[in-house]
Amino acid sequence: MSAPDPSTPAIEVSTLECRYGDTVVLRDVSFTVRRGEIFFVIGGSGCGKSTLLRNLIGLHPPAAGTVKFFGESFADAGEARRRELLRTFGVLYQGGALWSSLTLRENVALPLEEYTPLTAAERDELVALKLAQVGLTGYGDHYPAEISGGMRKRAGLARALALDPAVVFFDEPSAGLDPLTSRSLDELIRQIRDTLGTTCVVVSHELASIFAIADRVLMLDKSAKGVVAEGNPHKLAKPGADARAREFLTRGENQP
Amino acid sequence: MSAPSVATTASAARAEARLEGDCMHVVLGGHWRITQPRPAWADIVARAMADAKTSANAAHPPAPRCVRLAFADDLAGWDSALVMFAGEILRWSRGHDAYCDFAALPEPVRRLADQLTGAAEQVDAPPPEPAQNFLAMLGHAATDVWRKAGEIAAFVGECALGAARVARDPRKFRWRDWLDEMQQCGAMALPIVGLIGFLVGVTLAYTGAIVLRQYGGDIYLADLIGLAMVREMGAVMTAVVLAGRTGAAFAATLGNMKAGEEIDALTTFGIRPVDFLVLPRVAALGVMMPLLALYANALGVLGGMTVSYGLLNISPTAYWHEMLATVTQRSINVGLIKAVAFGLIVGLAGCLRGLEAERSAAGVGRAATSAVVTALLLLVLADAFFAVAFNALGW
Numbered sequence: 001m002s003a004p005d006p007s008t009p010a011i012e013v014s015t016l017e018c019r020y021g022d023t024v025v026l027r028d029v030s031f032t033v034r035r036g037e038i039f040f041v042i043g044g045s046g047c048g049k050s051t052l053l054r055n056l057i058g059l060h061p062p063a064a065g066t067v068k069f070f071g072e073s074f075a076d077a078g079e080a081r082r083r084e085l086l087r088t089f090g091v092l093y094q095g096g097a098l099w100s101s102l103t104l105r106e107n108v109a110l111p112l113e114e115y116t117p118l119t120a121a122e123r124d125e126l127v128a129l130k131l132a133q134v135g136l137t138g139y140g141d142h143y144p145a146e147i148s149g150g151m152r153k154r155a156g157l158a159r160a161l162a163l164d165p166a167v168v169f170f171d172e173p174s175a176g177l178d179p180l181t182s183r184s185l186d187e188l189i190r191q192i193r194d195t196l197g198t199t200c201v202v203v204s205h206e207l208a209s210i211f212a213i214a215d216r217v218l219m220l221d222k223s224a225k226g227v228v229a230e231g232n233p234h235k236l237a238k239p240g241a242d243a244r245a246r247e248f249l250t251r252g253e254n255q256p
Numbered sequence: 257m258s259a260p261s262v263a264t265t266a267s268a269a270r271a272e273a274r275l276e277g278d279c280m281h282v283v284l285g286g287h288w289r290i291t292q293p294r295p296a297w298a299d300i301v302a303r304a305m306a307d308a309k310t311s312a313n314a315a316h317p318p319a320p321r322c323v324r325l326a327f328a329d330d331l332a333g334w335d336s337a338l339v340m341f342a343g344e345i346l347r348w349s350r351g352h353d354a355y356c357d358f359a360a361l362p363e364p365v366r367r368l369a370d371q372l373t374g375a376a377e378q379v380d381a382p383p384p385e386p387a388q389n390f391l392a393m394l395g396h397a398a399t400d401v402w403r404k405a406g407e408i409a410a411f412v413g414e415c416a417l418g419a420a421r422v423a424r425d426p427r428k429f430r431w432r433d434w435l436d437e438m439q440q441c442g443a444m445a446l447p448i449v450g451l452i453g454f455l456v457g458v459t460l461a462y463t464g465a466i467v468l469r470q471y472g473g474d475i476y477l478a479d480l481i482g483l484a485m486v487r488e489m490g491a492v493m494t495a496v497v498l499a500g501r502t503g504a505a506f507a508a509t510l511g512n513m514k515a516g517e518e519i520d521a522l523t524t525f526g527i528r529p530v531d532f533l534v535l536p537r538v539a540a541l542g543v544m545m546p547l548l549a550l551y552a553n554a555l556g557v558l559g560g561m562t563v564s565y566g567l568l569n570i571s572p573t574a575y576w577h578e579m580l581a582t583v584t585q586r587s588i589n590v591g592l593i594k595a596v597a598f599g600l601i602v603g604l605a606g607c608l609r610g611l612e613a614e615r616s617a618a619g620v621g622r623a624a625t626s627a628v629v630t631a632l633l634l635l636v637l638a639d640a641f642f643a644v645a646f647n648a649l650g651w
Contacts, residue, residue, distance in 0.1 A: 087291060100616035117293045118340075125343065126290075126336055129372045145616050164290050164335035195364045196335070 008071040010035045010167055010199040011056070016065035018051045025051045027225050029065070031218050033167075038193055038200045038213050040233070043220035044248065049203045052220065053171055056201070057091055058082070069167065087115060089167040090160030094175055096152035098144035104131065104155045105140035111162040130158040134188060150181040157188065167199045168192070174206040182206065186213050207249065211237075219245045267330070269337060271295045273304035280304060280320040280354075282345075285328035288338040297344045323349055326360040334365065342369035411608045415538065418530045433536040441502040442544030446551065448501070449494055453552030456489050457481055457559025465567060474568045475578050481560035482579035486587045490553035492639060494545060495598035499631035503606035506537055507627035510610025511620035519611065529611065538603035545599025546592045553591065590651055594642050598635055605631040 011033040018026040025048040033039045041049050054060040056067055058074050066073050069085055077085055098107050108127045112118055118126065131140055134154040144152055153173060160168055170189065174182035186209050192198050204210065210217060210233050217236065219229040221244055229236055229245035236242070237249040270286040280301070288294060308317035323345055342358065346369055349356045358366045422429045464480045510533060513519050519529050557579065564570040606627040613623035 101618040112290075115291045118290075122340060125372060126340060129336070129339070129368065132371055132374070145614065145619075195368070 009033060010037070010070060011201065012066075012068040012071070013056070014066055014068075016052075016055065016067065017063045018048060018055050018060070019063045020051075024063075024225060026220065029220075029227055031227065031230060033199060033201060035166075035199055036193060036197045037215045038189065038202065040210050040214040040217040041201065041203045041220065042205055042210060042217050042248065044205065044222060047220040047222040048225070049205075049220060050171065053169060053201075053203050057089065057169055058086070087163055088165055089169060090163065090165040091169045092153065092156045092160045092171065092173060094171045095149075096144065096156035098152055098155055098159065100144050103141050103143055104136065104147075104158075107144070107155065108159045108162050111159065115163055127162075130161055131155075133161070133192075134158045135184075150177050150185070153177070153185065154188070157185075157192075161192065161196075161198075164196065165198065167201060170200065170202040170204070172204055173202060174204060174209055179208070182209065183212070189213055207251065210249070219248065267332065268292060269294045269341075270328075271297075271300055271341070273300045275304050275308040275317060275320060278318045278321040280323045282323060282325045283328045284325065284334075284338065284341075285330045287332035288334040288341070290335050290337045290340075292337070294337045294341055297341065297348055301348070319352065320354050322355040322357055324357040324360070336368075338365060339368040339372055342366075343372040346370075346373050407612075408604075408608065411611075412604060414530050415534055415604065418528060418535050422531065422535060428531065430532060430536045434540050437537050437540035438544050440505075441498060441540055442548060445498065445501060445544075445548060449497055449548050449552050450555050452493055452497055453485075453490065453555035454559040456493055456552075457485060457556035457561075458563050460484055460489070460556070461560040461563035461567070465563075469568070474564075475570060475574065477560065477564050477568065477570070478575040478578040479582040482557060482583040483587060485553045485556035485560070486583055486591045488591070488639075490556060491545075491549045491591050491595040491598055492635070494549045494552045494595065495602060495635050496632065498541065498545065498548070498599070499602045499605075499628050499635065502541060503602045503627045503631045504624040506603065506606030507610040507613065507623040508620055510607055511613030511623040514611065514613055515615040515617075515620060534604075534607040534611075537607055538600055541599040541603035542596055543599075545602070546595040549591060549595035550588075553588075586651055590642075590646055594639065597638055597642070601634045601638060602631045605634060 009032040014030045016029040041052060043049050055062045069088060074085055105127050108130050109123050112123050131137055134157050136154055173185050189200055190213050193200055214233050216231060217233045218227060221228040229242040233249060236245045267286040269288040271282055271284050273280055273282045342365060346356055460481045461477060464477050468474055468476055522529050522532055561572050561575050564575055609623045609627035613619045
């Protein structure tokens with residue numbers, strides 16, 4: 001839409017290197033995420049999925065390489081522009097990361113208070129809509145400590161969606177959830193993409209979710225310290241694809 | 257939403273309305289961004305009606321019976337801002353008995369606008385506060401105090417039982433933690449306790465000098481400061497410093513451990529949190545508090561001596577001998593007994609509040625605050641009790 005060129009990918013990562021001190025976690029990572037795509041970053045524990053996420057959302061500056069959102073580099077942006085860029089994406093943290101001293105309503109309302117010209121009444125209305133979208137109508141006055149883990153994640157999603165971000169990052173959305181709740185969260189992710197055209201980047205190793213909603217996956221590997229496969233998960237699970245990706249996606253049960 | 261992006265250079269959200277017959281045609285253009293201002297529906301209607309008046313030259317243009325929305329070709333993007341605008345129109349039409357035609361809009365906008373007006377109706381009113389009269393409040397407060405006193409008593413009892421268990425089997429005691437805690441709350445507190453002790457001595461000297469000089473009893477300043485420091489100020493000031501420094505730290509540490517389910521993990525291994533966490537901490541304070549109080553006493557006397565020498569020209573030797581005439585071993589014992597009790601109070605208050613902390617960041621903060629408040633309150637109560645008790649004993 002308003003971007004100079006609508007064909008610019010939502011996220012463009014090239015030759016990214018992530019490290020903690022002297023330890024290189026990932027090197028030479030390049031990939032693009034198209035607009036309106038549900039993109040999964042997968043891989044075994046300790047392969048650097050979360051590190052990659054922290055680099056993408058700017059919590060951890062990349063050691064080398066660039067990350068571009070809609071053609072614009074995060075690292076090159078000035079302080080003011082960076083704050084604007086931050087508003088273009090929302091993050092759903094693993095445990096929801098709701099502010100514990102605020103009610104759910106206040107949690108969702110805080111970004112709206114900070115960044116929008118809405119009146120208090122309009123804000124309440126919009127918060128009610130966001131909570132309804134994630135199925136939490138009537139829980140606005142609850143504190144995060146008073147609701148279950150799955151509800152906390154959904155509330156975290158409502159907060160991440162508050163400013164209608166172009167991209168939403170999900171850190172292990174199904175961790176610690178039962179299969180049914182996990183599936184309903186998957187459904188929610190797909191629904192949000194379909195309604196709002198939001199680009200979704202999901203870090204997960206939940207096979208069920210990967211096959212259910214992922215358009216494409218990026219597979220990271222610990223020993224390779226980087227990307228080993230990229231593509232549609234159903235194709236990657238079939239013979240002919242990268243052996244490591246295939247092993248992962250078939251839980252190692254389908255060895256040749 | 258419908259292909260959102262980061263561009264901020266796009267034109268602002270725009271809506272133009274035109275009255276044709278009894279139908280209001282609204283065309284939406286520009287970029288609708290929730291973070292940017294959007295047109296107000298009331299202004300747009302007012303302008304459209306005014307235009308209709310001038311163009312049709314009619315004093316009373318017909319009231320719109322329908323509102324029809326459509327996208328202009330230059331519509332650059334939309335998000336919740338457009339949804340809220342649509343919601344505003346929906347509500348307006350309901351109030352003006354008009355029909356809303358959103359057929360030309362994408363399906364998600366229609367659905368979200370309906371959801372928005374629906375969700376707003378479901379906004380639940382907060383339950384009314386139950387009416388409270390003064391007597392009821394007083395009663396609740398009284399039972400609350402009783403309940404809290406019970407909690408403290410139960411906790412102290414549990415600690416006493418733990419101490420008895422450890423006394424029977426000293427290998428069960430966490431000696432290592434005890435030493436670490438003693439270093440933390442004792443050795444590391446020397447600078448601040450020393451500074452405060454010295455300054456208290458100085459302050460007492462200046463205050464005492466005002467009165468004593470009038471009677472020519474300058475030399476008795478030594479007795480005044482010695483007694484005040486040793487019996488009272490040394491122990492109390494040290495306890496106040498440690499309540500803020502160590503008691504709050506105990507509460508924050510244990511509160512965090514509780515929030516992280518570490519306390520639960522201890523319990524499920526059959527390890528009593530009181531034995532494992534509370535006893536080493538309380539014992540560390542019980543040992544270090546009297547030592548720190550002695551140190552504060554010495555620094556306080558030194559402070560008094562300095563001022564007496566500088567202000568009243570009393571030689572340190574004369575000061576020392578005069579002080580020894582009143583400050584006996586018994587006075588020192590009084591201060592030490594108090595210091596041990598204060599140490600136990602500060603340690604127990606910190607640990608108790610930490611263990612009952614709520615499992616959240618705010619809960620840990622409240623636990624630390626509450627630990628200091630509880631410790632100070634109990635300190636003052638205990639000090640008053642000791643004053644009466646030592647008086648009765650004639651110490």
